[in-house]
Amino acid sequence: MQGLRETNHELYGCKNDGSKEAKAWMLNVWHKVEYAGFCACFRCGMPQSECPGWNNQSRCAYRGILVPTIAAMVYGPQAGNIKLLWEEQLTEAGVDLSDHEAIGIYLHKVGKPNHSKLFDMYCWLHGMYPMSRE
Secondary structure, eight states, rough: OTTTTOOOOOOGGGOOOGHHHHHHHHHHHTOOOOOOTTTTTTTTTOOTTTTTGGGGGSSOTTTTTTHEEEEEHSTTTTTHHHHHHHHHHHHTTTTTTTTTHHHHHHHBBBBTTOOOOHHHHHHHHHHHHHHHTT
């Protein structure tokens, strides 16, 4: 409900004005990420070793987690310095920050063994987020 400090809701349904940038980024990037073969569940982007849904026979346990969480951490109302760190990472990788398709292409690449860049960046952001808010 708008106006209350409820913290347990999805970004897609968030009514907070401060989440507009995060929601817009999420909607623009989400469908541009196509996962490289055999490194991630094609529905959620989690490593195949983590998600039972990658083989299309089981329910995907993490659908809708990675991209919205990255969007909320980087572009949400409490992003702090994490947005600058994120932009540095993408710029160093040669990604045009204004090109959502280029961001999607970068995030679908293979990262660490058996991971997508999307999952790697999620883990990196998750580790950096608390420090960026100090």
